[in-house]
Structures are given as structure tokens and as C-alpha cells.
Amino acid sequence: GSLATIDGRDGGEAIEIYNGQSGPETASVGYFYDGMTVIGGDAITKDKNSVGGTALHIHGFGTSVFIYGGTFRGGKGSDEDGDDNGLSVYTSNGGRVNVYSGSFEGWMEVGDSSVIAFYGCFMRNGTTVSGVFADETNLSVDVRREDGGLVVLIPVSDQECDTAPSTAPSPFPTLSSQPTMISPSGGSKMGVSFSFGLVILGVFTVV
Numbered sequence: 001g002s003l004a005t006i007d008g009r010d011g012g013e014a015i016e017i018y019n020g021q022s023g024p025e026t027a028s029v030g031y032f033y034d035g036m037t038v039i040g041g042d043a044i045t046k047d048k049n050s051v052g053g054t055a056l057h058i059h060g061f062g063t064s065v066f067i068y069g070g071t072f073r074g075g076k077g078s079d080e081d082g083d084d085n086g087l088s089v090y091t092s093n094g095g096r097v098n099v100y101s102g103s104f105e106g107w108m109e110v111g112d113s114s115v116i117a118f119y120g121c122f123m124r125n126g127t128t129v130s131g132v133f134a135d136e137t138n139l140s141v142d143v144r145r146e147d148g149g150l151v152v153l154i155p156v157s158d159q160e161c162d163t164a165p166s167t168a169p170s171p172f173p174t175l176s177s178q179p180t181m182i183s184p185s186g187g188s189k190m191g192v193s194f195s196f197g198l199v200i201l202g203v204f205t206v207v
Contacts, residue, residue, distance in 0.1 A: 011041030011053030011075035011086055019060025019094075027062030032102070034069030040086035040106075042076040050078040052086030055106070059114075061094035067102045074106025088141070091116060091149075101133045104141045110149030117152040121161035124151060134159040 015038055019027040032038075040053030052075030058065050077084025088104040091097050092111030100119045110116045118139070122131030130140040134156045143151050153165030 009043060009045050009050045011043050011051065011077070013054045013057045014038045014040050014075075015055070016057045016059075017063060017065055017095075018058070019063045021060075024062025024094075027060060027064070029063070030058075030065045032056075032065070032067045032070045034101075036070035037073070038070065039073045040075030043078050043084065045078065049084065051075075051084045052077040052106075054087040054090045056089050058089075058091040058095035058097055059093045059111075061113075063095045064098065065091075065096070066098045067100060069101045071103045072105070089116070092146075099139075101135050101137055102139075103137075104139070107142050107144055109144040109146060110151060112147035112149060115150045115152055116143060117154055119154050119156050120159060121155065121163075122153045122165050123163070124153060129153070131165075132159075 015030075017028050017030045038055040040055045043050035043052055055072040055074055056065070072088040074086030074088050077086065079085075085106050087109050088106035089097055089108040090111070091109075091114040094113045096115045096117070097110075098117050098119065108116060118129055118131070120131055120133040120139075122129055122139070124143075127142045127144060128140060129143050129151065130138075131153075132138055145151060155161055155165055
């Protein structure tokens with residue numbers, strides 16, 4: 001079931017993938033596929049501003065995650081309108097998330113020196129990223145950018161897009177002709193913690 005963080009109010013993170021050291025040589029990498037559901041912990045109390053937990057948190061220099069499917073859902077907060085629900089994906093401090101497919105319920109957030117890359121036919125309008133993956137599944141998700149975090153839209157060679165990936169309101173499209181796969185350069189790869197939340201496992205590999 002869904003558990004709370006140590007303060008006894010907010011929902012906890014379901015999965016954390018991280019680099020606990022100061023350099024990329026100790027970075028971790030994770031893979032997610034169809035059949036996996038990751039749910040952040042629900043807020044334990046109904047106190048005002050008690051927030052739901054994040055489903056997937058990636059952080060630390062060189063740490064990368066590749067999402068090829070699955071469902072990622074932020075935990076329920078105290079606000080019945082959903083304003084306090086948790087994030088589906090959160091990356092910070094130099095982490096990178098590569099999204100090739102999947103279902104996401106709850107905001108995403110990309111923080112300092114971090115990247116969330118969407119592979120397929122996508123557009124960004126304000127905070128909303130929407131489009132179609134190469135497997136023909138649709139996505140519409142809100143992504144918050146904090147402290148210089150980047151949202152990157154990358155077309156794939158085996159998918160024909162009606163329009164080039166672009167970001168509004170800027171008139172300059174963000175393009176890349178080929179996907180870029182990032183992996184850590186070696187070292188310790190044990191920076192994965194499974195803590196508070198509900199995780200229904202299909203396939204999850206950490207190499």
C-alpha cells in the first residue's frame with residue numbers, strides 16, 4: 001500500500017534512481033517497459049497542502065532512465081481537486097529521462113541541469129507536451145521546468161511526423177535527427193532505492 005514520508009503527512013516516492021556520489025562515474029541507469037505500474041504514495045493526512053508522492057524520481061550527474069512503456073502515477077494529495085497530487089516523473093541534479101512510450105498521470109518536473117527527452121512526433125505549448133510516440137500511442141502531459149531544466153523533443157527515424165517538433169511560444173524549433181542514447185560511464189550502479197509507495201512490477205532492469 002501507499003505509505004507516507006517521515007513527517008507523517010505527505011506521500012512518499014515509489015522509486016528513486018540516483019547517483020549518490022559527486023561524479024558521473026557512479027551513475028545509475030534504469031529501464032521501464034510495458035506491464036509495469038509505478039504509483040507514488042498517497043498523503044496520509046487530509047491536512048491542507050499535504051501532497052502525494054512522486055512515482056519516479058531520477059537525480060544525480062549521469063543518471064539516466066529509459067521509459068519504453070508502463071504507467072507512472074503520482075500519489076493522491078489532500079486536495080480533492082487534484083492540485084496536491086504527486087508528480088509522475090521528477091528529475092533533478094543532472095539526471096536524464098528518455099521517454100519512448102508510456103502513460104503518465106500527474107505533472108512531470110525537470111530541475112537543475114536535467115533533461116526530459118520525448119521521442120516521437122511532439123509539440124510543446126507552454127507547459128504542455130503532446131503528440132504521438134513511434135508505437136502510435138498518444139501523450140499529453142504537463143512538464144514544469146525549474147532552474148534551467150530542459151525539455152527536448154526528438155523525432156525518430158522510423159516515424160513520419162506531420163510537423164517538426166517545436167516549442168511555443170518560441171519560433172525556433174528544437175530538432176534532432178537521431179535519438180541520443182545516454183548511459184553512465186561505469187562505476188557503481190547500485191543507486192536505486194525502492195521506498196514509500198505502491199509498485200506493481202512487470203519488467204524493470206537496472207544495469
